[in-house]
Amino acid sequence: MDKRTSRVQQVKVISLLNSSIFEIGDATEANLAARVLAVQKEGATFTDKDFPYSDFPIFKVKLPRFDERLVINQTHTPCCPYIDVNSVDILGIASSSLFQIGNIDTIEGEARIKHFRILQEENHTDMER
Numbered sequence: 001m002d003k004r005t006s007r008v009q010q011v012k013v014i015s016l017l018n019s020s021i022f023e024i025g026d027a028t029e030a031n032l033a034a035r036v037l038a039v040q041k042e043g044a045t046f047t048d049k050d051f052p053y054s055d056f057p058i059f060k061v062k063l064p065r066f067d068e069r070l071v072i073n074q075t076h077t078p079c080c081p082y083i084d085v086n087s088v089d090i091l092g093i094a095s096s097s098l099f100q101i102g103n104i105d106t107i108e109g110e111a112r113i114k115h116f117r118i119l120q121e122e123n124h125t126d127m128e129r
Contacts, residue, residue, distance in 0.1 A: 002076060006083045006101045013099070015092040018111070022093060023100045032096035032109040035059055040117040056114050063110060 006024050016022055019034040037059075039051055053059040085101050093099050096111040 002103065004081050004083050004103065006085070008085045008088075008101055010087045011085070011090070011101075012088070013090045013093060015094070017093075018095045020093045020095065020097045021100070023098070024102060026102045027100065027104045029106040030098050030100075030104060030108070032098060032107075032111075034096045034111045034113075036095065036111070036113040036115075038113065038115040042118060043120045058112050058114050069106075 003026060006026075008024055011022075011024075013022055018036060019032050021030055021032065023030075035053060037051055037053060037056070039046070083101055088101075090099060095113060096109040098104075098107060098109070
């Protein structure tokens with residue numbers, strides 16, 4: 001990895017959440033993972049014990065992995081030892097996302113999100129898991 005210096009004048013990020021990274025500079029690796037269960041329930045209160053992750057297959061499925069790292073033969077000729085950034089405005093960085101000004105060797109990310117609404121006339125035992 002060619003090392004360069006990141007020179008940043010201004011970055012404005014409104015929201016950063018759920019295992020996300022904002023980084024200025026170089027990194028060797030980033031591993032991002034988020035498991036999100038978003039429940040909107042009308043008319044009642046509940047706790048996190050009412051909806052365990054184990055009830056939802058999306059959180060159990062084994063994801064495929066690459067057996068080996070993809071190698072691409074290439075030649076880089078950096079014209080400047082700097083990464084210059086004047087201004088960046090970002091509304092949101094969410095759910096295992098990376099915003100980086102710099103170089104990185106390896107990145108691995110995973111986001112699993114189950115979002116549902118329960119209206120008063122519905123019962124969570126009737127919903128499709």
